[in-house]
Amino acid sequence: MPVKTQSILSVKSPLGPPIEILKHVFPAQSNKPRVSFITGLHGDELEGLYICHRLTQYLKELETTNPNAIQGEINIYPAVNSQALESSTRLWPFFSLDINRTFGPGQSPSLAVETSQTLFDDLQSSSDIVIDFHSSNLHLMELPQIRIIKDFEKKLLPMAKKSNVDLIWVHPNADIFESTLGFNLNRAKIPALVIETGICHRIHQNTGDQIFNGMLNLLHYTGTLNIAPPPEKIKEPKQVQPDQVAMVQASHSGLFIKQVEVGQVLKKGDNLGKLIDPITGNVLEEIVTHCSGLLFTLREHPLAQKGSPLVRIAKSLSEQ
Amino acid sequence: MKEKILTLPNPFGGDLELYKNTWGKSGEPLSIVSGLQGDHLNGLFLNSHLTQFLDSIMEGLHPHYTLTGQVQTFPVVNANAVRSGSRLSPLDGMDMDLAFPGNPDGETAEAIASTIWQHTKDSFWGIILQSAPPHYEDAPHIQTYKPDGRTKKMCKDLQIETVRRQKESSTQKVNLFHQLQDMSSVIVSTGSPRTINPQQCETLFQGILNFMKAEGILKDHRNKKPKHKTNTRIYQSDEEISVRTTTAGMFLKEVKVGSHLKQGQKIGEVRDIYSGKRLEEITVPEDGLLITLRQYPIVYEKEPMAIILTTKKSWREYLPWPAH
Ligand SMILES: [Zn+2]
Numbered sequence: 001m002p003v004k005t006q007s008i009l010s011v012k013s014p015l016g017p018p019i020e021i022l023k024h025v026f027p028a029q030s031n032k033p034r035v036s037f038i039t040g041l042h043g044d045e046l047e048g049l050y051i052c053h054r055l056t057q058y059l060k061e062l063e064t065t066n067p068n069a070i071q072g073e074i075n076i077y078p079a080v081n082s083q084a085l086e087s088s089t090r091l092w093p094f095f096s097l098d099i100n101r102t103f104g105p106g107q108s109p110s111l112a113v114e115t116s117q118t119l120f121d122d123l124q125s126s127s128d129i130v131i132d133f134h135s136s137n138l139h140l141m142e143l144p145q146i147r148i149i150k151d152f153e154k155k156l157l158p159m160a161k162k163s164n165v166d167l168i169w170v171h172p173n174a175d176i177f178e179s180t181l182g183f184n185l186n187r188a189k190i191p192a193l194v195i196e197t198g199i200c201h202r203i204h205q206n207t208g209d210q211i212f213n214g215m216l217n218l219l220h221y222t223g224t225l226n227i228a229p230p231p232e233k234i235k236e237p238k239q240v241q242p243d244q245v246a247m248v249q250a251s252h253s254g255l256f257i258k259q260v261e262v263g264q265v266l267k268k269g270d271n272l273g274k275l276i277d278p279i280t281g282n283v284l285e286e287i288v289t290h291c292s293g294l295l296f297t298l299r300e301h302p303l304a305q306k307g308s309p310l311v312r313i314a315k316s317l318s319e320q
Numbered sequence: 321m322k323e324k325i326l327t328l329p330n331p332f333g334g335d336l337e338l339y340k341n342t343w344g345k346s347g348e349p350l351s352i353v354s355g356l357q358g359d360h361l362n363g364l365f366l367n368s369h370l371t372q373f374l375d376s377i378m379e380g381l382h383p384h385y386t387l388t389g390q391v392q393t394f395p396v397v398n399a400n401a402v403r404s405g406s407r408l409s410p411l412d413g414m415d416m417d418l419a420f421p422g423n424p425d426g427e428t429a430e431a432i433a434s435t436i437w438q439h440t441k442d443s444f445w446g447i448i449l450q451s452a453p454p455h456y457e458d459a460p461h462i463q464t465y466k467p468d469g470r471t472k473k474m475c476k477d478l479q480i481e482t483v484r485r486q487k488e489s490s491t492q493k494v495n496l497f498h499q500l501q502d503m504s505s506v507i508v509s510t511g512s513p514r515t516i517n518p519q520q521c522e523t524l525f526q527g528i529l530n531f532m533k534a535e536g537i538l539k540d541h542r543n544k545k546p547k548h549k550t551n552t553r554i555y556q557s558d559e560e561i562s563v564r565t566t567t568a569g570m571f572l573k574e575v576k577v578g579s580h581l582k583q584g585q586k587i588g589e590v591r592d593i594y595s596g597k598r599l600e601e602i603t604v605p606e607d608g609l610l611i612t613l614r615q616y617p618i619v620y621e622k623e624p625m626a627i628i629l630t631t632k633k634s635w636r637e638y639l640p641w642p643a644h
């Protein structure tokens with residue numbers, strides 16, 4: 001049975017063509033774990049669209065070359081928030097609303113809530129594992145990483161380690177997560193990995209390919225795909241707890257001129273960049289790191305307000 | 321007294337400043353917060369009206385009034401959004417009312433949230449002024465989580481008849497209202513975003529005045545007793561019906577928020593934008609009070625056009641036989 005494309009939600013629009021959520025279903029030859037990939041909850045985050053494109057292309061080819069390889073159903077939701085994607089905005093433009101804050105109980109009735117509920121129900125009924133791809137916001141560049149809420153660590157950590165990311169960050173729950181898709185799936189006992197990579201409005205092919213390989217490795221690990229593991233070496237991600245992450249924030253408002261790149265391993269005292277005053281020509285602050293470690297978050301958008309994060313560093317062992 | 325409670329520098333000048341107004345002797349104050357969303361202008365207007373009134377009392381221009389308690393107002397919380405004429409801060413698109421209790425060392429929204437929380441947490445009463453969600457209009461009403469005795473008294477004294485009990489939601493813990501749960505606190509919602517409804521604001525202003533008299537915050541030497549006559553009705557969340565579209569196009573409304581509607585009555589109709597043809601008639605499924613009405617006419621399928629608070633349960637009170 002070849003891949004089928006379904007519309008899980010279709011909403012009539014005032015100008016004609018409906019808003020739809022599409023899903024590719026790659027049927028299984030056996031009953032190994034069903035894995036779903038979703039991307040585009042935030043319309044300005046495009047890195048996941050590239051990863052899902054590679055997965056769809058790969059699986060379509062696999063269906064012709066090795067049809068028995070698909071042992072568990074694979075679902076790909078390639079662009080779930082189409083209106084936000086079309087306008088390249090984080091929020092659903094018609095409602096100025098972050099759809100990834102509308103999951104969970106008690107939300108007031110709206111089309112956005114209806115949509116998130118339909119998506120959630122569909123994922124819940126057709127998945128044993130969910131992977132939700134995100135990029136960072138407009139301001140920060142992120143190294144490929146998985147952030148795990150402590151309560152879900154036991155189930156998620158073994159899978160996260162197979163995903164070929166650079167970093168796994170286990171942190172306590174915060175109230176703001178309770179309306180996200182990832183949190184609600186995990187609470188409903190469907191393991192959901194939220195993979196964050198890159199920055200919004202851009203596609204980084206190299207890290208996209210890295211995560212694509214990670215996803216094949218994960219599908220091999222879960223038994224969903226009966227294939228040889230990818231020939232590329234899978235990364236051993238650095239694992240950190242909150243006290244192993246150092247954040248440097250702007251202590252003035254200005255423009256941040258960076259002197260480092262994500263992925264760099266820093267030594268204590270290294271220069272990270274400077275904050276400049278765009279009007280007076282003064283340098284407000286020279287920024288150095290007070291610890292050594294892996295630079296995994298970096299401000300790319302230079303405009304920084306007082307308190308804005310500039311970098312995050314996963315501290316090296318000697319610092320802990 | 322107008323006091324600056326937070327200044328955040330802006331690299332291009334025009335620092336972001338957060339203000340608080342305070343009147344009366346120190347003590348456990350009444351706090352009134354508006355402008356959490358940059359497009360909720362009724363609250364801004366109401367707070368400015370209140371400021372004018374309380375200032376004139378302090379200046380002796382209203383000799384028959386004495387302020388016996390303390391009032392503090394926070395007219396504009398999301399200053400960046402008000403400045404840019406939008407609902408959310410244009411900097412990051414973050415919803416200010418998802419940033420509480422905030423963090424003094426965090427980013428702009430978190431620093432603002434933390435400042436507001438620090439200044440309101442020791443209040444005795446809290447009132448948050450808001451408007452309907454984008455594209456809608458609200459009739460004046462109160463929202464609350466726990467309609468206990470204190471809250472009920474507050475609603476009566478504010479002279480607002482309609483109270484909606486809110487369901488606990490996945491976002492509530494990061495709302496300002498949730499932080500104010502240990503005091504007597506309510507949300508007062510009225511009107512639409514991006515507009516001012518002076519009539520609704522005047523009614524609410526009189527309500528707040530009555531509330532201040534009833535709670536002993538404001539003394540009226542003319543010996544006018546505060547009114548207690550308001551019949552407040554609390555609607556549970558399962559008494560709300562949202563009436564949705566099954567088509568998409570242009571919604572033309574035929575009713576006004578705040579009116580009592582009869583089953584079968586026409587709320588409005590949806591027309592096709594290109595042909596002008598009527599696609600559907602939106603009607604009232606059950607008798608009730610129209611608390612929220614769609615205001616922006618362009619609509620998608622499955623969108624609520626109206627929220628009706630049903631009065632079905634109260635029918636039993638009029639039944640000639642006892643309810644089971
Ligand atoms: Zn995202």
